Amino acid sequence: MTSPWNGHGPRITRRRLVGLTGLAALGATTGCGGGDGGGGGEGAAALRFSWWGNADRAAATQRAIDAFQAANPGTTVAGEWADFTGYFDRLATNVAANDAPDVITLGGAYPREYGDRGALLDLSEVADVLRLDRIDAAALSNGEFSGVQYGVPTGVNTYCLVVNPVLFEQTGTALPDDATWTWEDFERIAAELSAATPEGTYGAVDPTTADALDLFSRQRGEGLYTEDGGLAISAATLEEWWTTTLRMSGEGATPPASLTTELLADAAPEQTLMGRGLAGMMLGWSNTLPALRAASGQPLQLLRAPGESVEQPGMWLQASQLYSISSRTEHPEEAARLVDFLVNTPEAGRIVKADRGIPTNPDVLEAVLPEFDDDQRAQAEFIARVTPVVGDALVIGPVGSTETRGVVERLNADVLFGRTDPAAAAEAFREQVGQAIGA
Template sequence: MTSASDDRAPRITRRRFTGLAGLTALAAAGCGGGGEGGGTGEGGPAALRFAWWGNADRAADTQRAIEAFQAANPGTTVAGEWADFTGYFDRLATNVAANDAPDVITLGGAYPREYGDRGALLDLSEVADALPLDRIDRAALSNGEFSGVQYGVPTGVNTYCVVVNPVLFEQAGLALPDDGTWTWEDFERIAGELSTASPEGTYGAVDPTTADALDLFSRQRGEGLYTPDGGLAISAATLEEWWTTTLRMSRAGATPPASLTTELLADAAPEQTLMGRGLAAMMLGWSNTLPALRAASAQPLQLLRAPGESAGQPGMWLQASQLYSISSRTEHPEEAARLVDFLVNTPEAGRIVKADRGIPTNPDVLEAVLPEFDDDQRAQAEFIARVTPVVGDALVIGPVGSTETRGVVERLNADVLFGQSAPAAAAGSFLDQVGAAIGA
């Protein structure tokens, strides 16, 4: 699911609730983009390919949306292609390199900028008549704009926040924190108190270190991970402060030991996470992970603002859960644009997809689907509505090479937690490795 969110692709996000291994087609059609012909050209039949990542439920819903689009657009057929997150982007990279990219491509995080800078994505101003963007939330729309060019349209919006299990708080005799005032010091203290008052094997918090968490933490300090011109913005002092805190939490038992934290990276399925297993009271993550985590844990999980939001400038942001982009090599740009328009701007598609790809950013679509939301989807929508007035500025999306950041963070975090690298040394290594990856 994925945000990340990210680029940067956190292990359990809007981008990675999958559990699938294969790539499959959902409808038979020819190759519409960059390769052998997919139709007779403008005004004639068009065969499009539409690629996304996700699980079987998402695939079924997306196929229903495809069928609705085809019914409304006779003469245009759409073949769906999907995979888990890693398999999806590996396949996409191969297809783009072979000039065989799908016509409509789902992206996230830094990928739109990377592919856009390499000329692989269509400037959406070229298809503005078929894809109007005036009803899309501007903050979310900025996630797909780079160097003044709109390369992607948000599928929906979510935010990075804290998922909490109120049952574990109650069992530990603790009240939920006030997310309008709490600090990172409060987060550390509360995590420790929860662990102390909980059975062995249950933790106050999951280790919070991800690229997205570092972005949030550094934004609260006026930095962020990247500068608008493609450099590094986060400081060594901020990185050292972060890892000093998380190392202290791990050693105190407020978060899991290093061995368990690194072991959990191998399987991001919600039912395998500590939160999904009911073994952690707090976890930083994306707001649209709530339904899958609630289902896995069978607990009434809730969403809170991140710690530290009221202490300085806000670090939370609204982010496109995913982005729909169009291949620059498509033979059918108008038809591809109409498919994207149908997916993001029509209540008909909204009622099918609902909140699976984030909370709709077109207010007309949101108004139409809100009565059909279940409790989990409504909780997400209410949380987004509550934090929208107080989130920070739009995120600076990483430059080309920044998709390496997630792996760098995971490796260095393991080194810190296992005592193989001091926080200050890890901070320096982060700046060196990520700087080299993005050419800073």
Template sequence: MAAAAALLLALTASGCGSSAAPGTEETDGQVELRFSWWGNSDRAELTQRAIDTFEDAHPNITVKPEFADFNGYFDRLATTVAGGDAPDVITLGGAYPREYGDRGALMDLTEVSGELDLGKLPESALANGNFSGIQYGVPTGNNTYALLINPRVFEEAGVPLPDEDTWSWEDYAETAEAISAKSPDGVFGTADPTSMEALDVYAWQNGESVYSEDGGMNIEAETLADWWDMTAELRASGAAPDAALSAELDGLAGPEQSLMGRGLSGMEFAWSNQYAAYQSASGDPLQLIRPPGESHAQPGVWLQASQIYSIYSQTEHPKEAAALIDFLINDPEAAKIIGTDRGIPSNPDVLEAIQPELTEAQQVESQFVGRMGEYANRPLIIGPVGSTNTLQILERVNSGVLFEQITPEEAGKQFIDEVSAAIGAK
């Protein structure tokens, strides 16, 4: 991710920050579009099926897929953008739409409104791709952060399932410890819960957030220290894997490689749209529940675009790129193929049309997101420019805590100092 951040700074020098207009002429002959995304082989297979359907309806357009696992995707994308050779349709997430958009690498989608109809998408969904008053991206679908649980692991350990409406973080830790203590070696109550999303949930429950609305930081070092105190206790009690295994798992890409995906943990945090992949990998019927602490303070979960589709500002085929995105978000045939892999469709008509087509797992995801939408009304705070470095900083600081190279108190201060420097916060 460091390479991605460094290369992103080269955008202006490479011409992406220029005012040159992209090609807008009609193309009479064959057009090739490059379409990039991240994900595993299952996502690639679904996406290719949708591409094939699009190509059947647009015989003059060929779509060339470009995908990678999450860990390598953004470094590759930054390289192509800095070199002036980015894909025509780009999948983004997190703070990347703002970073790339503010540096001139993304098209204002109002320029292709004739080919891309956003009228059915609610404002709350479109806000995920709107920065500085410009619509740089379109949400692939809605998503929320959740806790996955494996009832089989609970049952075999003789541990009751948690009550999501009442449980606390203390209950979470005690439940994880009980599962590990009553399970065979190699089966854990939980994986290490540290992630940007889990931290933001925890911070919001405490009246804070990782970032502030004005582009600074809004989380206290003491809150971070409390978090890392908890995770250290999880490892010490055996509720979570030791440092070596946790570090190894952190570097793995897909759900099939996780403890949950291998049926070796009772609980693991994940995005709701990963539910089907985790269940398929584990072979067990899993459940999605609210994170701990949601009933003891203000709710920390939120609805967010799973991913964002954007168009490269220098594309030679803006209308065709817009037509592809329009197909992906507005066509029921595309939605029937992709299902909930990229979140619950934001277009309500499309969601209604595909309900009968959804698998049991996809219906679980849809119902969970709908249930979370009833109260998860906290504002979405997008990270400021420079915040794409935060994940790497978190991984480095968390590694220091894992291997007891720094204390939780030192970790809290280090995280705030390094992120503040990355985003230019005072």
């Protein structure tokens, strides 16, 4: 999933999409929700714009909002933000109550979840205002479902490996050749790092996430989901994964089960093992780099994931987040104008920079690149390096797939604590996720 504290990625999920089943009644028409019904006079529009993140993101976003309002007199924008944990719960409640923000930040499977229930605007209805012709096609496809464009990418990133070269240097361990290394190499290097560092420092963070399973299974020609909304990952692949990660935990290459599960409670960068300088490797999203570097004070680097090959790459380019518009907004054109400003103007690009991924409009990227700091430039250079060798576009999860994250976390804890074995966890995953998506 994309990281909760930056902007992310591809499969933004949460434990339960409260109230979503009531969205079908909303239809695809405009109505009484989505704002306060207007601003301070004839032709005025008052918009609400929601996103998740931290205070730094909120401050930058407010500067972009101020710039938009200056360029669009008569339109006011009220920002609404929360941390990742509470954002989707609050959004689901608001949407079910016909009180959705006009412009909504989404990610992963959420555009499909909301779009299929009529809660999002078909962006073809505002095509004369919201320009999509300069947006990267692969990233743009992340917001299209059933032939309808429901979201516009805020930027692009990729799921990859974050490494701390200082720990490698201190232990005399060579950084891997990320064009050739395997998962066996990953396990070996993690064990070597753990053995050569003080107690409490680990070669790798436990790698198990829904995104990691997607990557691992894509390398085996599968992926998590099929194009028609079914389950693609095999029990054999899941068993292989959990057999490896259980062995790594047992040999100390990754943390013990108690620490791995404890870390789930607070995924803020400064609380992660990588952010605290206590891990050599961690699978994650490329746009986590600045926050992790700032938290750790270390010159962290990005590498291709283990097991990538020319024949069957698992990595993919993904919209970090998506801007969508409520189908019930009273101001669709003004909302579309806000989204267009955010993704298509160098002015907004210079404010937001790489906070929501590397800009997908090449004109914006060209204008912003000279102003990138070292962290942002490292992301942009990594994206440019891997773009020619990543795999096909990701198959976004169907309705119900937002439950996958919770399933993975529960089963991973069961495996690591020895409550179930990898084979049984694999079957349970397929059963529980299959039920969630109706497969």
